[in-house]
Amino acid sequence: MDTNKSLPQKFVHRFVPAEDAAQAPTLLLLHGTGGTEDDLLDLGKMLVPGAALLSLRGKVLENGMPRFFRRLAEGVFDLEDLRFRTHELADFVQTASQFYHFDAANVIAVGYSNGANIAASTLLLRPGVLAGALLFHPMLPFIPEQLPDLQGTAVFISAGRRDPIVPQPQTEKLAQLLQEAHATVTTHWHEGGHSINHEDVRQGRTWIKARLKLAAQTDLI
Template sequence: MTTTSYEALVKAPEAGRPLVFAFHGTGGDEHQFFELAGHLVPKAGVVSPRGDVSEMGAARFFRRTGEGVYDMDDLARARDKMIAFVIAHRTDHPASPVYAFGYSNGANILASVFLQRPDLFDRVALLHPLVTWAPVTTPQMKDRRVLVTAGQRDPITPWPMSEELIAWFKFEGADVR
């Protein structure tokens, strides 16, 4: 895989500044958070890929079979493809810390990548993720900075699932908020 594995908007970081990955939600695209990422971390580089799956015309990063029901084989395909994509961009900017945030489906692909390879990111923000699988313990999670946003009345992600994810990050030693 290369830096061109996904249709993406890309801006290189200024010297010593972070590289920020921005993952859109279902129906979004590479434009959804590109400018926001640049405003959140001034002078940062930004990589904002477009999901490569279409669900009735809405871009996503992996398939699902129903609301909150993931095609786990396709999630594994997407996770592995995204890991290679992130590694390729990291290789292009070895001196830059790497941050990432994703919303909804973007949070889910980011969670899948981060839970598999926490070493790829210095900080992550999962904005309303729905993690339906059991994360695997990893010592690499220790001291990783993680933000999880969720709603107690979210109709898609039941609050107890968000609490479980937050508790898991804490148990693994992440600096979670």
């Protein structure tokens, strides 16, 4: 079943309940510039079949294209708006967990490009909202004045060495910063560009399958 209901601090969104709510995580799907709440549904189903899916549409428009926060130029972010939108998104996820009755402690972000950037910002500004994240083609959104404690948070980063939008050092700085915050970071590099390709999906699926298996084993101890 696919739903799209009104919530406080409303985002246009889709929610697909988990096939087994007691076991599956909720994947928070965050599209790239110009995307919609429908863009990453198939990706979410490929990554974790049967998981709950909460897919949002960005509220900021850039030349008619939805984004999750404003930018001043390519690669130059409006940091004030980024912080505001990050807290708005985090609050919405917590409200949605009560509305749709999913586990707020078991939300994993899946973000692409602009969506990956606001997911990274959420990790840095609102630790605890996300149990983990898969970031496809992200860049460092900002450098926080104080690093959060992300101990126990797992992050997968997939990036292309020929990405014309995100310079490799930007992705490397993000991975380093998350590691300094004590997150467990896995970085996968491929020879592609900025679009999500089969290698992104394959590596992401392998990573999250291993993380979920590890989490299940830990719960049994």
